Amino acid sequence: MTSTRQMIITLCIVALTCAIILSFVYAFTSPRIAETQKNLMLDGLQEVSQAVEFVEIISDTLWRALDSLKKSTGIVFRVFPQGYGGSIPITVGLDRDGRITGVRIASAAEGLKETPGLGAKITEPDFTQQFIGKCAPEVQLKNDGGEIDAITAATISSRAVTAGIRRGIETYAQYLGEGYDKRDVFPAAESFREIIRDTLWYALGESDTIGIVFFGVAQGYLDCIKFVAGVDNEGTITGVEIVYSSETEGIGEAIRDQEFLNTFKEGTAEAITGATVSSKALIDAVQKNLQRFKEYLK
Amino acid sequence: MSKWRIFTRGLVRDNAVLVLMIGLCPALATSGTVRDGFGMGLAATFVLLFSNLIISLLRKNIPNEVRIPIFILVISTFVTIIDYFMQAFQPDLYRALGVFVPLIVVNCMILGRAEAFASKNSVFDAILDGLGVGLGFTLALTIMGTVREILGNGTFLGIPVFGESFKKSPVIFMVLSPGAFLIIGILKALINKYVRKEIR
Structure with missing residues (x-):
């Protein structure tokens, strides 16, 4: 007959040893488990989208x-x-x-x-x-x-x-639709800080403000055109993206062309033939908003 | 009893699943494909081998009154270890086996060997016994998985066996639960007829 004390001691020792062993195993495998699960999730996402x-x-x-x-x-x-x-x-x-x-x-x-x-x-x-x-x-x-x-x-x-x-x-x-990414128009920024709710943001570099991003609305041919644009501290446009537009298919919708949007960055944006109203409205609105928010640039 | 007999006994003659009919729940539930059956078998073998080893090592120090909690502690430690490793390195298999990995803890085959054999025999014998019984379990599950996957899905380890046309309309019944019962019944009948002739 073993004493109660001996039973308790044996049980405690065994339980403690098991716990110590498991804590080591857990420490060794848990980063790997987290990584595997993340990869599985990412693989699933990549199967349905070309994105990286x-x-x-x-x-x-x-x-x-x-x-x-x-x-x-x-x-x-x-x-x-x-x-x-x-x-x-x-x-x-x-x-x-x-x-x-x-x-x-x-x-x-x-x-x-x-x-x-x-x-x-x-x-x-x-x-x-x-x-x-x-x-x-x-x-x-x-x-x-x-x-x-x-x-x-x-x-x-x-x-x-x-x-x-x-x-x-x-x-x-x-x-x-509204879920645009401000990085689209200001790729150099690390993060953004809102200045005017849903309208104006500072683009932040590693330590300092490097420009602004603003949201604007232009009156298009059929409907309003919502856009977002980025401007660096020198006043150069870093990018313009259409957030929403519902212009005539094949005509006014040409403002969504990446080639046209890229001309903003070079400062050579001109009205598109056949989509004059829509493209002019966008160019004017970008310029007007730029003037309005200029004071926020350093 | 010779060492060789200790090892081979669990393989066929006293096969846990097909002769003693213990550990049936995981055997029926995870033998739908070869990979699942084999994986489950190896996981259980690992746990059985090490729990037998440790329990045999400790057998003189374990007070008789608390032996069952200690067996369960040792077994569940190894189950948790295999559970973590499988999650980390074999996530597909882990998800296929699902809840049956943690449930190895209550597989009566493992506790049964700890109580009936490992706690009364030398370390070497306990290792042989654990390996034999574990591999017997693996063998049973792999055979069931092979038959069920070939007939029920037209594949072996995922490779088509009878060509694409069979794969399109296989004997679906075999991969579902009734197929598991049918196969285990047939295997048991074969073992009774050819291996355990004395019970006829």
């Missing part, structure tokens, strides 16, 4: 996609619509016009609960690639008036996917 960098807007749900020049190329979001067997984890990429750049549905190994061989076929490229290039109203099954072919004998799963993606686009599309 993703900036989180809503944790684990919404990202802004940036290309190698840190320009926004659109957004990537995740939705979890209810399918036949459980929720379906879907990752969707959207370009700046709200068209789908890619759809990825998690495999059974990643938590998909649809029936293998039936509902689980929604993960196959034959199904997911149909979505590429579509915009929200087209993302419905053909039976429901859309353009997506359902999977035979898996209508519930297919419909859950289309409904989930459509709802996701409706929810997150707002981040496409």
Whole structure:
């Protein structure tokens, strides 16, 4: 018969030893675990978007996609619509016009609960690639008036996917329009500090202010044109981007041309033939705002 | 008992899953594909081997009254270690095995070997026993996984076996739960017929 004291001591020693060993194992593996999980997430995002960098807007749900020049190329979001067997984890990429750049549905190994061989076929490229290039109203099954072919004998799963993606686009599309990135027009800046709410920001370098970024509105031909522009301390325009415009397709919308927008940086911006009203309005508005905010430049 | 017999006993004759019918839950749930079955088997073998080793080392110092909590502590430590390592280096496998990795703790096969063998035998014998029983478990799960994946998905380790047309409409039933019960029943019948003739 062993004494109570001996039992307690043995148990404590064993428990303590186990805890010490585990703390070492944890310290060794935890950075690796965090890295693996981040890579898995990034791989998933890269499958649905051409972008090279993703900036989180809503944790684990919404990202802004940036290309190698840190320009926004659109957004990537995740939705979890209810399918036949459980929720379906879907990752969707959207370009700046709200068209789908890619759809990825998690495999059974990643938590998909649809029936293998039936509902689980929604993960196959034959199904997911149909979505590429579509915009929200087209993302419905053909039976429901859309353009997506359902999977035979898996209508519930297919419909859950289309409904989930459509709802996701409706929810997150707002981040496409107004969700411009100030870095687009001032790539040299490290960060930005707001001076006038939603209108004017200081562009901050490593230690000092290196310019300003402002948001402006011009009266276009059909509708207002919202834009954002950056100006460095010498008064040189570092970039102009259209945030919103709804000019005539193929004519006034030419102001979205990157070539035209680049001429602002060289100071040679001129009205575009065939889109005179829209382009002039934009040029005037950029100049007017520049005069208005000049005092903020050093 | 010869050393060789200690090792081979757990492989087939006293196979945990197919003969003793213990540790059935993970065996049925994670044998849908070869990779999952093999991975689960190796994870359980690792835990069994080291828990047997440590428990056999400590067997003279463990007070009889608290032996079960100590066994569980040792086993759960190794389960947590394999859990972390799998998350770090085999994330796909980890997600496929899901909750069954932490549940190795309560796999009665492991606690059973600790209680019935490791706590009463020398370190070397305990290692042989752990390896034998663990590999027997791995063998059973891998065979089940092979049959279920080939018939139920038309692939072996993800490689198509019968060509694309079969892969399009395989025997889906085999990768679902009923397929697991059917296969384990057939394997048990075969073992009874050819290996354990005396029970007929």
